[in-house]
Amino acid sequence: MSKTTANKPKLVQDDPWLEPYTEEINGRISRFQSALKEIESASGSLVDFAGAYKEMGLHLDKRKKRWVYKEWAPEAHSLHLVGEFNHWNRESHPLSRGEGGIWEISLPEEELTENSLFKVQVVGNNGTWDRLPAYARLVEQDPETHLFSAVALNEKAFRWGDKSFSSKKQKKQPIIYEGHVGMGSEEAKVGSYREFADDILPRIKSLGYNTVQLMAIAEHPYYGSFGYHVSNFFAPSSRFGNPNDFKYLVNKAHKLDLAIVIDLVHSHAVKNLAEGINEFDGSDHQYFHAGGRGNHDAWDSKLFNYGKWEVKQFLLSNVRYWMEEYHVDGFRFDGITSLMYLHHGDHVSFDHYDKYFVDLVDWDALSYLQLANTLAHEINPEAITIAEDMSGMPGLCRPVKEGGLGFDFRLQMGIPDFWIKYLKHKNDEDWNVQELWSVMTNRRYQERSIAYAESHDQAIVGDKTVAFWLMDKEMYWHMSKEGENLIIDRGIALHKMIRLFTMSLGGEGYLNFMGNEFGHPEWIDFPREGNNWSYQHARRQWSLADAEYLKYHYLKDFDAAMIDVISQHKTLTVNPAEQLNLDEVNNTIIFKRGDLIFVFNFHPENAIPAYQFWVPEEGDYKIILSSDDPEYGGFNRVNTKMVYTTNEEQKLSIYLTNRTALVFQKVKKKKKK
Template identity: 30%
Template structure:
């Protein structure tokens, strides 16, 4: 007798087959977004939408929407295998139709959920998903994408403009609630950032979210660009336009938590599907949100495929991963009794650690030249270390320690800065423990923390002079750069998502002048390799004098790899003029003044001074050679040699 054969059902390309289910169950179906969700297909000569959703503990699932009168009895879905994916094909469904999944729980209750894999959503306050087809987006950014594969963030300039689209600039006539569309924003932001000299924009709040006040950090539609600013095609146009103008795009990404909104991921099929079941692991009491279950392969797959979706399908150049610390520590933001230790008795979330290693290995391995950036606020080791060496595998880490010390120092009355001098030099001691990006982000200019200009002591001129020397010091410090919108022209008010930036301030000279100063710093940064190509190596930085405590002056050198164009920084953090100031230098060369904060165009006194200074054999700062420079109060001077 012949052997019996196992007959496998042959699946069509759009169907959820056994291999799809297996890979999803292993957490390695990296393009699962092409199968789950709502996709346009033709079946038996009829065009329609193939719906698929993961609801493992549901009793029954149906699709409801505009096309069936929201009647849950019209289009029940079929369960595929043990993993709990439900599918159905509905002919005649049109692009733009609204839909949800009606899920009957194990207890017989009917709940209505938006599609976790939807590519477009109804504009809030609506909560339905919207049928769309994003399989034919138009891209003309081939040159950028080709160059990206060879790009190395460690050796390249990276100056980021952090932007909240809805409040950067608004229509005066209030059209579309005053929001710029993705297309309008693309054209305006390109003009601005190219003129200013930024290399990248980082966009807050892009994934669909129901509440404006969450700034996009409580997501209900992980696979949908928010409909506040237009369609998915409009969103793709924006990224394409920025790329064609040689501006990179980083998106904020939130794998740490999600809101409890009834239409979202919370208790998706009546049970904890996406979140940990135990509330001591599955809830953030501080934020009132749910925590993803990083131990479930399917949840890992949902998130990793989502990261790839933004980078591969929408051409994003990197993701800034929000709230990494809250994922790494089981007791983050929790009191005793609100959390449970791991199997080793510690407070580390071992499943989240494994998730990060998997995530970063896959995303960066498949997409050379892209970035995964950790917003991580603790001393967790090797955040940017290689996973095979025990690291988490991120490209860059936000330097929150530097940010805290820097802003606290700058808030001080100059009379007391001598007592906190070490706060400004301490960051160099750990500057090479990770690959850092220096950040002055939206978090620092909200919740009564004050805008950057209003952190500065004094009044009027003193505030602006303080902020100029602060920005010069930041630009010279090792690490990539990020500044939140509005702070480049010294916005006075704290940021609010409810209004546009105070652009009217640019009618006033002091705001024009500090914007010009920051712009010139950015262009100096971009054209001088000394400021970026050795960011991750001690050879790129050298203190001249970090111990001038009484005078609150710092001097240091940034070295280029070939030593051809090095930069000497001198920063005076008091209003006291040092007309007899002398600085030690590494060698007997000519030193060319390339940026002086005291120029009239920057709001300074504009006193004439030589451009070139010749070092002489005169000991200073422990150096054989030095030169004299009349250093103004709050003066920042940068010399090239």
Template identity: 30%
Template sequence: MPSTVTPHSLFTDYDINLFRAGKNFRIYDKLGSHVIEVDGKRGTYFAVWAPSAKSVGVIGDFNGWNRSSHPLQARWDSSGIYEGFIEGVESGTVYKYAVESQNGDQLEKGDPYARLWETPPKTASIVWDTYYEWEDGDWMKNRYQHNGIDRPYSVYEVHLGSWKKNEKNESLSYRELATDLVDYVKKMNYTHVEFLPVMEHPYFPSWGYQITGYFAPSSRFGGPQDFMYLVDKLHAAGIGIILDWVPSHFPNDAHGLAQFDGTHLYDHADPRKGFHPDWKSAIFNYGRNEVRSFLISNALFWLDRYHIDGLRVDAVASMLYLDYSRKAGEWIPNQYGGNENLEAIDFIREFNEAVYRDFPDTMTIAEESTAFSGVSRPTYVGGLGFGQKWMMGWMHDTLNYFNNDPVHRSYHHGELTFSLVYAFSENFMLPLSHDEVVHGKGPLIDRMPGDEWQRFANMRLLYGYMMTHPGSKLNFMGGEFGQTTEWSIERGIDWSLTQYKPHATLQQFVADLNAIYRDTTALYEYAYDPKGFEWIDIGDHQHSVLSYLRRGKDEQDVVAIIHNFTPTVRNNYRVGVPFEGTYEPVINSDDEQYGGTGNYTIKATKSAPSEWNGRPNHIELTLPPLTTMIFRYKAPAKKKAAKKQVAEKK
């Protein structure tokens, strides 16, 4: 058995003061378990915050889970931290904290700062480190070129445990995903992946949103270094990684944060503030400084130790409002009598400030479903400080529109155009996420009306509209090839469908559309700025046709987009354009290679010098059925030459 506990500390007074002030955002370097040497003897230093505990010890295989053999010592400074060094305890040791509460309850708790946990249903923590020899130096050095606000974001949302199953219906490991997933995301031309929470969680069907191990990737798929290997390979392929992060609530599992020292240490004791009625879970106490240190240091931990490129913060709306999902009398107003959670708002702002101060080339994204003002605006102008916000209104309106039979769409035209009324009020991301294909909603393709051909044509049209609309993009796994059943973490997505032409051609269309989006600066340079968007014709509801321009930073960097939302062919359809010259086709979703009719070849079209749609020039087209078309402007050669001569003279 390893020796008894030796008094030792990694903390300075400065560390403690920062922690107690809610400002220690690298507290993971001190709290938790750390293999070190003390006086030439190797072992593990343990430190845990449990201010109301009567006593705390370390139990594990190394001492036969004996609660009394290895007690930790409470620090003298009333910080509530228990600590100590146990010689002979090495990496890989399974342990928990034996906590005795003031009323005598004997608790066994996992380490809130553990880097690795046993694979569920086991619940103990494991002594581990996060050392890894990274090979992504080039990516990290140039990451700002991938993560800037004027860069393309086409995000593939993935649940690692169900993206692909092996022949035994088992989830792939991190290292297997580092081949299969990386190759696929690169083939599909996505710029980023977003992982549903990878942090350790005891209940697999929670999809990762009920976290107990905030500092550990789930051991279901491998260890910390295996997950780092996956990150490394994604970066080598030029793909950024966004993690779902859940600071909004935590589960009440006995081995987790709930009642950690016998009290509501991490949450509020009053259920009107501390209990989440939707998820039957505990809500963090954002006004407690040590909890703020825990949460913000956790966010920075993933950016620091795992080279993550962004965090998508889950359920922000539930954090912002004290009355979220509550009836009258079930919530407590703030000090001014309002329903805003002022402590949570302050916490969110500080979180974003810390992320962008220490990792300015990363991105934070809010899943926020209300009209709360300034979610993606800087904190110095009163915003919350996120880089982007999910555009939930766009998603609801768009899917409602597509659910209509085309014969009725003329009466719902405003459902498509309304999003542009507020499109630039935030830095919006357009999400077709996992939430749209669960809980009885069915797969996206089931929202599409008509026979099989029309359903797939509508899916191509949906993606064409999404990828050309202002904002960044997110698409959940399976949608890209027309998954036909609701997502299930037990089955995963049905890859066998891709052997069939309608699914394979849709998949190819999405891959090509992603490539066009990445290569077309007009589609992303002004993604969040009205300079980048201009209606050509907003009002052709009778034909259910929409047309608009997207613009890049160069004055002549222009693409024209036309959508025909009905299966009716529109002949001799005029579209006003801003410049004289040729408009070259970039993509036509009705092409045969994408499962379209292939009956309408779209060629480069020279503009006619006559006014249309209030513009001095126009092009005349045949609009195929249920189609998105993109045209890129090409200036006349003589004008290009003249512009070059002027530049040379200057």
């Protein structure tokens, strides 16, 4: 590899450790430029190339008054359109094969009834199968047979009311509420798009979040997959309603000044033949790599061939589709560690830079991500793209022209893992404040990240939420305000501290999964045979947070107050945080970020009168947030009305109570008249 080059990309200029990989990083740029040039030469522009969804699949040509159905199936022997319109006759409506393996059929408007069910019969080397169109916009499951069919949509124009909405503010400082529509109801059932819009979005708004990240929107045959095993990439899940219902949700979010980001699963696809696109034309290499390379054994799914022209068009069209048809403001790109490396990150330690640039990197996949980010930001310059990557790929959130992949943010996946490790394996008195500081501030130069204290995965895959690790079964019996319990007291105190510490120090954005803000007491368990198909644990008990006689609302109210302080002071837009005091004896961390000073005493016992620490500016300071306030379940030991004045050494002297977080703001002097 080249150690020196006359043409150093900006990514290398900013990070000398990357200099040995200058050639590889320049290769990223040149491969992207070549791919883009090829696309523009063939289609005119990247946006036009990504417009395949307008042509493929089933559409009603209102001018010609005819239905037109197109499907790409290059190695298929024959295709027939079947459905309710022809009584599922598998011979009467053959498709004609055209250039590039695209099959087509045209029907009079009156022959195919709107909202009727249909499929396409494909005869290929793998036999004869009734398949769902690859570009199907809605599929529905039969409640008795459990089989899915596509729905013929003559989509009526939706009356959008979000023309003035802009996600510019959210992109600067995203404070994200991650939700799952089906789990949004308190009833033991699958919630709907409209219920989520009417009942949950106002809750999210009232807490102060500015962005909603929705999981499991694209259709998936198994509800319990949390949307990770996508079968129909262009179909919002019919479990929650129809396409206009989802548009209603997005429209209402925008009216509430909330941005909508959806989980985009382009890292793999469900392997099902009855529902998905696997072996659609009878081969194992139409959308996916052939043979073993096309299988993700750990996920039991299929892997896309990102270097293939039609696959790139399919996936990029999917990006444009969600943005244009549903007005979503961005994407959480799921599982891209698997996408970027041929080993998919399985049992690999990313302990050397060779792992990012030399060893088993999928260059086609990296180019695809660059194209996808470029496309999203061409369609909407204020789009928010977030990468879920556990490898720490350098340049992930740097512009493509600088050698990066073009994401706006990366998820700080190490932070929730760190907190769970601490809560599982360390006594409170053994918490290491040096390690706490290091984990929260360890992120790549000029790459913005989203911090979060806990992930949905920790509750879904048999683990526990932070609240449950802190308080466990005591939550079932001792969350009434009438009773006292030391475990609950500790849990409430640390739950608040962990969240504020993570939000204020861990990134340039923040994320919370729905219900965790008030310490939702139960794990997530989707209906399955093992629980008698129960929805008991696939819902959210909002009434717990609303009940004034329970302590859950302390956590909810603190969450709202924390977000209000961070939002008003634009704290996450300021970097880096300035460490003021790291006290290992008293497990205390004090730092300044923006115009605020944050004080965290994690010690289980040490409460110190007249605790002194230096501040960068002399003057008067006041407490604008205290986790010890009784309205947040604290013990009212801190005087929040008091004005704190620096001494001759430019130090503040405070009562530092144990298991307490305080936020100070400098008092502005009144101007003389």
